[in-house]
Amino acid sequence: MTGAPNGVPMEEPRGGEHAPVLRNAAIDALAIRADGSYVDATFGRGGHAGEILGRLGEEGKLTAIDRDPEAETAAALLFQADSRARFVRARFSELGRHVESASADGVLFDLGVSSPQLDDARRGFSFLRDGPLDMRMDPDAGESAADFLARADEREIAGVIARLGEERHAKRIARAIVAARASGRIATTGRLAGVVAAAVPGREPGRHPATRTFQALRIHVNDELGEIERFLAVAADCLRPGGRLVVIAFHSLEDRIVKHTLRALQQRDGLVQVLTKRPLVPSSDEVDRNPRARSAKLRAAERMA
Numbered sequence: 001m002t003g004a005p006n007g008v009p010m011e012e013p014r015g016g017e018h019a020p021v022l023r024n025a026a027i028d029a030l031a032i033r034a035d036g037s038y039v040d041a042t043f044g045r046g047g048h049a050g051e052i053l054g055r056l057g058e059e060g061k062l063t064a065i066d067r068d069p070e071a072e073t074a075a076a077l078l079f080q081a082d083s084r085a086r087f088v089r090a091r092f093s094e095l096g097r098h099v100e101s102a103s104a105d106g107v108l109f110d111l112g113v114s115s116p117q118l119d120d121a122r123r124g125f126s127f128l129r130d131g132p133l134d135m136r137m138d139p140d141a142g143e144s145a146a147d148f149l150a151r152a153d154e155r156e157i158a159g160v161i162a163r164l165g166e167e168r169h170a171k172r173i174a175r176a177i178v179a180a181r182a183s184g185r186i187a188t189t190g191r192l193a194g195v196v197a198a199a200v201p202g203r204e205p206g207r208h209p210a211t212r213t214f215q216a217l218r219i220h221v222n223d224e225l226g227e228i229e230r231f232l233a234v235a236a237d238c239l240r241p242g243g244r245l246v247v248i249a250f251h252s253l254e255d256r257i258v259k260h261t262l263r264a265l266q267q268r269d270g271l272v273q274v275l276t277k278r279p280l281v282p283s284s285d286e287v288d289r290n291p292r293a294r295s296a297k298l299r300a301a302e303r304m305a
């Protein structure tokens, strides 16, 4: 799975696997037709994409999108010579460039980062594994977390940590980060985790003190909330009437935007009908098997004529 906050407990499995979260619920919500045309806008390691492909007949089509180059490698392995499937390395807000308007029967977004991204110390997402402080899903684009912390002033850093991490000690942490820069660039996850831990008073049980700061930086560096705002309208436009839009979110900041944007697409624009009055959440069995699923929420909508 996935889109987990960076505070993954130590006991979770490592390795290159990603257990797709809410797999059955997502597949049911897509109401897959064997000859339909589907988009998995967050391919990851292909857990959901493989399920979709398995339900398509010879006439079916799947477009998989991800901005991570390692997802591209995984897609090449999964799709091999399957002419029904193609992979596009792009941001999902660019969907409109790769999928024709009113052509898709379903679009799936499983937001956040994948387990292999979190677990690979070289990607710099996790305070549990020391590595370069990068955090970019697409390492070829934009500013790394280390570059941001080296460039931004204390006020900007505090704003990001407060808004995107909902961290009440944001000002204190930003002050400590700026002070730490005096003795050299904060270039590793381990150094940042140490600076934050020393700045935060007290301890929340079961939670590393840097959890919220890492979440905030990851969301900021990847412009995750901006991407969500942009993609929902584009995705609704890609759907043909009756087509399904399915979104799995992993924290309240994401889910709030999904909920409000879907509502606006329904009430203001009359573009979709929201199918989930309340979001679907994983069973306790799924959370036991895959703790990263614990905060997942699935919302679905259907494109109107």
Ligand SMILES: C[S@@+](CC[C@H](N)C(=O)[O-])C[C@H]1O[C@@H](n2cnc3c(N)ncnc32)[C@H](O)[C@@H]1O
Residues within 6 Å of the ligand: 001, 002, 003, 018, 019, 020, 021, 041, 042, 043, 044, 045, 046, 047, 048, 049, 065, 066, 067, 068, 071, 090, 091, 092, 093, 110, 111, 112, 113, 114, 115, 137, 227
């Ligand atoms: C939670 S994982 C998806 C896992 C996938 N459903 C699976 O079963 O393997 C999210 C993936 O979406 C990608 N991603 C996140 N935001 C993106 C964006 N704005 N554009 C393109 N890809 C994005 C990440 O690189 C990551 O691989």
